[in-house]
Amino acid sequence: MDTRTSPIRLRLERVRDALKQQGLAAVLVPSSDPHLSEYLPERWQGRQWLSGFTGSMGTLAIALDRAALFADSRYWVQAEAEVAGTGIELVKIPTGAASHHLDWLATQVKAGETVGVDGSVLGLAAAQALKSRLAAAGVKLRTDFDVLAAIWPERPGLPDAPVYEHQPPHAPLARSAKLGQVREAMARHGANQHFISTVDDIAWLFNLRGADVTYNPVFLAHALVGLHGATLFVADGKVPGDVQAALKADGVSIAPYAEAGTALKALSERDTLLIDPARVTLGLRENVPATVKVVEAINPSTLFKSRKSSAEAAHIRQAMAQDGAAMCEFYAWFEQALGKERITELTIDEKLSAARAKRQGFVGLSFSTIAGFNANGAMPHYRATPESHAVIDGQGLLLIDSGGQYLGGTTDITRVWPIGTPTAAQKRDYTLVLRGTIALSRTRFPRGTLSPMLDAIARAPLWEQGLDYGHGTGHGVGYFLNVHEGPQSISKAVPTPHMAMEPGMVTSIEPGLYREGQWGIRIENLVLNVQANTAEGGRFGEFLEFETLTLCPIDTRCIDRSLLRQDEIDWLNHYHSVVRERLAPLVAGEALAWLESRTRPL
Numbered sequence: 001m002d003t004r005t006s007p008i009r010l011r012l013e014r015v016r017d018a019l020k021q022q023g024l025a026a027v028l029v030p031s032s033d034p035h036l037s038e039y040l041p042e043r044w045q046g047r048q049w050l051s052g053f054t055g056s057m058g059t060l061a062i063a064l065d066r067a068a069l070f071a072d073s074r075y076w077v078q079a080e081a082e083v084a085g086t087g088i089e090l091v092k093i094p095t096g097a098a099s100h101h102l103d104w105l106a107t108q109v110k111a112g113e114t115v116g117v118d119g120s121v122l123g124l125a126a127a128q129a130l131k132s133r134l135a136a137a138g139v140k141l142r143t144d145f146d147v148l149a150a151i152w153p154e155r156p157g158l159p160d161a162p163v164y165e166h167q168p169p170h171a172p173l174a175r176s177a178k179l180g181q182v183r184e185a186m187a188r189h190g191a192n193q194h195f196i197s198t199v200d201d202i203a204w205l206f207n208l209r210g211a212d213v214t215y216n217p218v219f220l221a222h223a224l225v226g227l228h229g230a231t232l233f234v235a236d237g238k239v240p241g242d243v244q245a246a247l248k249a250d251g252v253s254i255a256p257y258a259e260a261g262t263a264l265k266a267l268s269e270r271d272t273l274l275i276d277p278a279r280v281t282l283g284l285r286e287n288v289p290a291t292v293k294v295v296e297a298i299n300p301s302t303l304f305k306s307r308k309s310s311a312e313a314a315h316i317r318q319a320m321a322q323d324g325a326a327m328c329e330f331y332a333w334f335e336q337a338l339g340k341e342r343i344t345e346l347t348i349d350e351k352l353s354a355a356r357a358k359r360q361g362f363v364g365l366s367f368s369t370i371a372g373f374n375a376n377g378a379m380p381h382y383r384a385t386p387e388s389h390a391v392i393d394g395q396g397l398l399l400i401d402s403g404g405q406y407l408g409g410t411t412d413i414t415r416v417w418p419i420g421t422p423t424a425a426q427k428r429d430y431t432l433v434l435r436g437t438i439a440l441s442r443t444r445f446p447r448g449t450l451s452p453m454l455d456a457i458a459r460a461p462l463w464e465q466g467l468d469y470g471h472g473t474g475h476g477v478g479y480f481l482n483v484h485e486g487p488q489s490i491s492k493a494v495p496t497p498h499m500a501m502e503p504g505m506v507t508s509i510e511p512g513l514y515r516e517g518q519w520g521i522r523i524e525n526l527v528l529n530v531q532a533n534t535a536e537g538g539r540f541g542e543f544l545e546f547e548t549l550t551l552c553p554i555d556t557r558c559i560d561r562s563l564l565r566q567d568e569i570d571w572l573n574h575y576h577s578v579v580r581e582r583l584a585p586l587v588a589g590e591a592l593a594w595l596e597s598r599t600r601p602l
Helices: 007-022 046-051 073-083 100-108 124-136 147-151 175-188 199-205 241-249 257-265 300-306 310-337 345-357 374-378 424-441 451-463 566-586 589-598
Strands: 026-029 059-063 067-072 089-093 114-116 140-142 193-196 222-226 230-233 252-255 272-275 293-296 362-365 370-373 396-402 404-406 413-419 444-446 474-476 485-490 506-509 512-515 519-522 525-531 543-548
Touching (some): 007 026, 007 046, 007 059, 007 147, 026 046, 026 100, 026 147, 046 059, 046 147, 059 100, 067 100, 073 089, 089 100, 100 124, 124 140, 175 193, 175 199, 175 222, 175 300, 193 199, 199 222, 222 257, 230 257, 241 252, 252 257, 300 485, 310 345, 310 404, 310 413, 310 525, 310 566, 310 589, 345 362, 345 370, 345 396, 374 396, 374 512, 374 519, 396 519, 424 512, 424 519, 424 525, 424 566, 451 485, 485 506, 566 589
Parallel strands (some): 026 114, 067 089, 114 140, 193 272
Antiparallel strands (some): 026 059, 059 067, 193 222, 222 230, 370 396, 396 413, 474 485, 474 506, 506 525, 512 519, 525 543
């Protein structure tokens, strides 16, 4: 493809010119920002700008004569299409945590040569792995090279959306109380200073929200918390005067965003600094003087915000009901309009978003709606565009994964609907996935169980048939925060002590099955960890179980009933009775009729 018609090839040429000017043999471009966010402000969408790959996760490596994009199975079909003809090869990796890019760099770059990377967006753990692998190959690493600054003249600036307070009753715990919790944790670590970069931790801790990252109500900031005060490093003009006054009353001062590193440099030998090595970048860490004692441990706020209080859980239930009512309205319209109006995957996004926007407490979507018909549904993170989308017509399966941000919670739900009459093969796949959703939803487990240990329960019905899916089974969900949060993850991840399941955690359950070029199936609910009644008076310890929070019918027309046991049918019927009872007061007319029809017992 000629560079005159390929902006990606032209950008790669500019990268290589910059490499030659700097005496570098290659550059690594991660999907990251100075806060190690999953979803990035436009300023740090460099990997997407350079490669054309629009998925939310992936790593780009560019050498003088080759370039490679590393993406996991959720994105293989999408990435292959988006990088075709760009001169970038797709390297398929098993998970987003895989380190294939390290081996690629070590083999592409000769001993004695240098690889560049922007250390200000590179996590400490990632930096150590990169240094070790390159050193073993005799390759040097330079961490002060921001290739985007050199070649992206129209690079967006910092976002300027205002910061606002998350107010009671939806924020039931005061900012001062949260700061008190964090300071108690600091004291247990023997630390008098604590530095935080992760934007959802900061939003939670200070009861503030923003709009700097699409779909996530957060703002760009760093924070330095002391035993008697705290400093919030945020861009000028973003914090209104009344919010600054409220922060000052709680001992929180405002400083310019760019001065976070300077504040770290100013720490003295009398200070002991608590930082989370998985949640701070190399660039910021290098500001800390060698004389400062550093304690490395998980951010206390990461643990605290994952455990929703009973008051927060009550608000989440209300948000789920509002979200479910919106979906009833949408699906009632959809089934009535199907075959009468031209409906595309884009129409679904538009209509479903409009239904949510009418609900009480709605702020915005929690991620870009995934509406995939037939083969498009086989791409787990597919996104329809005006240039490429399907019309909902004929026969097949329609997968819709969507969610909303409400003042009282964050939602995330996936359902699959038959268009026309589903085939026996489609019913079989659908029922196996449903059995996985039901199996994990019914599970009881000892408190403190490491969340990855639960993953196989949802996969077992598929594994019995030699089938599997490439993504995790469940992720933590924030409280009017990021739709993906830790520390828990129901997946094949290597368990760590911080992944222990505790009361109050909200997690998704979303097994799936994807047949490339044919259809995709995923059935997702959010669940809350609650206390379970234990046998023998708790002699065998404290147990937890899941309360299903999501309220929306699971389509029964795709079920092969012969594959379901009676206890599984009973679970589904009970779930539908709860959905009907909770949502009926919130809908009327065609939406109510649709709800009653879709929740009839099997």
